[in-house]
Amino acid sequence: MGVRTGGAARTVWAAALAGALLGPLALGGCGLTSGSPMVDDVVPGSVGQGLPLKGADLTVTSKNFSENIILGQIMGLAFKAAGASVLDRTNIQGSIGAREAVKTGGADGMYEYTGTAWITYLGHDRPITDPREQWRAVAEADARNGITWLAPAALNNTYALALNRANEKKYGTKTLSDVAALSKSDPSAVSLCVESEFAARNDGLPGMAKAYGMNVPASRIQKMDGGIIYTQVSGGGSCTFGEVFTTDGRIKAMNLAVMADDKHFFPNYNAAPEINAKAMKKYPAIKDVLDPITAKLTNDVARELNAKVDVDGEDPHDVAKDWLIKEGFIKKG
Missing domain, CATH: 3.40.190.120 (Osmoprotection protein (prox); domain 2)
Known part of the structure; x- marks a missing residue:
C-alpha cells in the first residue's frame, strides 16, 4: 500500500539496503536517477514463451518496504525471463517517488495498491467498497495520468x-x-x-x-x-x-x-501492476507476462514471502526468484 507504505512494514534489511545501494544516488524529480541491471540467467517457464520482450529495455521500481520490493523483483525477473534487459530501481523511499517514476517514464512499471492510488494520489476521501470496482475506478482515472493499470491481485495489503x-x-x-x-x-x-x-x-x-x-x-x-x-x-x-x-x-x-475493521474504514489495497502508458503501448506483451503471475498473488502467498524477508532475513530478490521458479513461471537458464 505504500504507504501504504502500503503493503508489509519497512524492514531493517530494507533500510540497510537503501543506505548501501541507493544512498549515493541523486534523487531527481521522479525520485531516482540510477539503478542496477538484473543479470540473472533466467528463461521462460509458463510466461514469456517466445521471448515477447526481447530487445526491450525496461526499468522496474518499488517502494522501500519488503512486500513491495519483493513484488518489484517479481516484475523485473518476469520481464528478464521474457527477453528484456531490466534495470532494477526498486527500494525507493516513500510512496511518491516510485509513483512519479512510473508516471514520468523514469521507470516503466511497479506493483501499486489500489487504495493508495485512490486516496493518496487521486485525492478521494471515500474508498469504494467493492475491490474490483475500486480497481476499475483507479484504472480509469489514472489513464488520464499516463498510467495503465493491469489486472489486480487478490492480495489486499490493508x-x-x-x-x-x-x-x-x-x-x-x-x-x-x-x-x-x-x-x-x-x-x-x-x-x-x-x-x-x-x-x-x-x-x-x-x-x-x-x-x-x-x-x-x-x-x-x-x-x-x-x-x-x-x-x-x-x-x-x-x-x-x-x-x-x-x-x-x-x-x-x-x-x-x-483488530477487525468492523466499520470497513480502510480502503481495499489490492496490489496490481501500474505501467507507464507509453511503455505499455510499445510493449503490449507486458500484460501477458504479468497477468498470470498477478493472479497467483494472495494474502497467504504475501505472508509467506514477506516472512522469508522480515522473519528469516532472506534477500527479497532471492525470495522473488525462488517463488517464480517454484510456481513454474520462469526457469533457471
Whole structure:
C-alpha cells in the first residue's frame, strides 16, 4: 500500500539496503536517477514463451518496504525471463517517488495498491467498497495520468491495529470499535505506535480516529519505523496497539492479535501492476507476462514471502526468484 507504505512494514534489511545501494544516488524529480541491471540467467517457464520482450529495455521500481520490493523483483525477473534487459530501481523511499517514476517514464512499471492510488494520489476521501470496482475506478482515472493499470491481485495489503496476546486477554479488544471504546473508558490503556506517514494520511490514523470516535491524545502516539512497531507491540513495550499490515508475515511469527475493521474504514489495497502508458503501448506483451503471475498473488502467498524477508532475513530478490521458479513461471537458464 505504500504507504501504504502500503503493503508489509519497512524492514531493517530494507533500510540497510537503501543506505548501501541507493544512498549515493541523486534523487531527481521522479525520485531516482540510477539503478542496477538484473543479470540473472533466467528463461521462460509458463510466461514469456517466445521471448515477447526481447530487445526491450525496461526499468522496474518499488517502494522501500519488503512486500513491495519483493513484488518489484517479481516484475523485473518476469520481464528478464521474457527477453528484456531490466534495470532494477526498486527500494525507493516513500510512496511518491516510485509513483512519479512510473508516471514520468523514469521507470516503466511497479506493483501499486489500489487504495493508495485512490486516496493518496487521486485525492478521494471515500474508498469504494467493492475491490474490483475500486480497481476499475483507479484504472480509469489514472489513464488520464499516463498510467495503465493491469489486472489486480487478490492480495489486499490493508492497514490494521494489532496487540500482543497478553494485552488482548487483559483488555478484551477484538475490533477497532472496541479500541475506540477503551480509549474513552480507560484512556491510559490505549497507546499507539505508528509510522509517520500513517499518522498523517486521510486513509490512516486521522481518518480512522474520526470514523471510530477514537480518542487518543498526541502524547500517547509514538511515530517510528515499521519494523520497530512489531517488536514494541510484541514485547509489550511503549505501545499497546501498533499499526500493522494484514499481509505481514510477522503477525503470525510474533503471535499478534489483529483488530477487525468492523466499520470497513480502510480502503481495499489490492496490489496490481501500474505501467507507464507509453511503455505499455510499445510493449503490449507486458500484460501477458504479468497477468498470470498477478493472479497467483494472495494474502497467504504475501505472508509467506514477506516472512522469508522480515522473519528469516532472506534477500527479497532471492525470495522473488525462488517463488517464480517454484510456481513454474520462469526457469533457471
